Amino acid sequence: MNERVVPIRYGHPHGPACSIRSPGTRPDQIDSGRILQAGDHLFHAGDSISAPCLVVGGVLKSYVSDEDGDEQVIGLHMTGDIVGFEALVRGRASCAIVALDTAKVRKIASRAAFGGQTEVMSDSDVILMGMYRELLRLTHLLRMNRGPTEGRLARFLLDYGELQVQRGCSREEFLLPMGRRDLARYLGLATETLSRLFGRFRDRQLLEADNNHIRILDLDGLERLAGMTCRGPLNSA
Amino acid sequence: MNERVVPIRYGHPHGPACSIRSPGTRPDQIDSGRILQAGDHLFHAGDSISAPCLVVGGVLKSYVSDEDGDEQVIGLHMTGDIVGFEALVRGRASCAIVALDTAKVRKIASRAAFGGQTEVMSDSDVILMGMYRELLRLTHLLRMNRGPTEGRLARFLLDYGELQVQRGCSREEFLLPMGRRDLARYLGLATETLSRLFGRFRDRQLLEADNNHIRILDLDGLERLAGMTCRGPLNSA
DNA sequence: CGTCATTTTGATGGAGGTCAATGAACGTGG
């Protein structure tokens, strides 16, 4: 509605408006997409939002800020993920979402789709699936946040590698889309601890890590470490 | 819908999770309602399930077992909650659900409800709401599992008191439906730590705790402690 | 009363958070 900060706007500061238009755009998809630059917020906590968004490309993070200012990362969202489910229920965002690099998002069906007027198998199922994936991701993250820290990082790297494969990229070598700080907050660690973990992994020849450029040398070794914490999908459905 | 629920029965610190499903009882055989005794499983991880269940009364917990045997409590589910969303997507349970005391559950709409059935406010909305509440609960729990342990317990007690109020009971005095062990695992603590927390709270005149019988003496004090961790609903929507 | 599960209490060690300093990468402006 009318809020102080406009939640989803389709004009962006610089760059051509709505550059790429997906081929199969259906009539009820009012939105052809919005481009976010690194650091741009899709919305802030408390903003009123009208529809969930599909992440078409790039990476975003969702976070909440504690009263003492430092933020806690709730999720990392990449291509194919859906963010902003709150739109379907209470219409206001419960956490902020910000782009980590250049990203593109597209609004998807509003609540009306659940009514049953249009052909339903499309967006409503997308939303249902996305919501379910989010449930899986959260339970997974929850389990990750207990147990030894080495297992958390190992599990994360393996899961991320798995995502890479699904995307047609290499499982062993990739660029992490987020900085140490965000990753640490996602795993529930201090950045220093995370740094030490990378160091330890490097010492043990488990991987090479030049900043965000990761090269995994010993998948089995990581798997063994990760097994100490838990198993489960980061994003499998 | 909102049935008056039998107050929580006291008396059995649930036995050693008699984990075997009663013969002849398949997870799918729940039509107008099913009664579970303390220790009965609604389903186990991996079971195939056909529809989500509404908790009509009582308390259940969901958990996963690590390979080394000890379990991790993912959720505590009470009247009005929905469990088993996996039925809508992949048809197999991803965690086990067991009754902590006598509980009643009822199957709700299967996926077909999303198909194009007419009335909008029906089961599909119930499911959507429930799923969303689950999302909220998980993000909340996630935030709880970081930060000082005192804050976690304080927050939990306050949230639980809030639930009591919604249920028409006292915010300051109630019976916890789960044992120390389960509560500890829910909060991500060792049982000894939880015990010590209760002891410390008692020393500071924050509450009286006779086993599961809790009487809160200083709401503000708890609130202050809880503030150090995070805010957020256990079950608000 | 004896057995078993749960809770409580004590003692100990270690994992990881905090504080602090250094180093590397990257502008920005002179």
Next chain:
DNA sequence: CCACGTTCATTGACCTCCATCAAAATGACG
């Protein structure tokens, strides 16, 4: 091009909090 500031990653020193081990206390129940 270089000095400077800023941000982020790394490394070190320290110390707290909490898990772990162990044992006693409480309670449930036959």
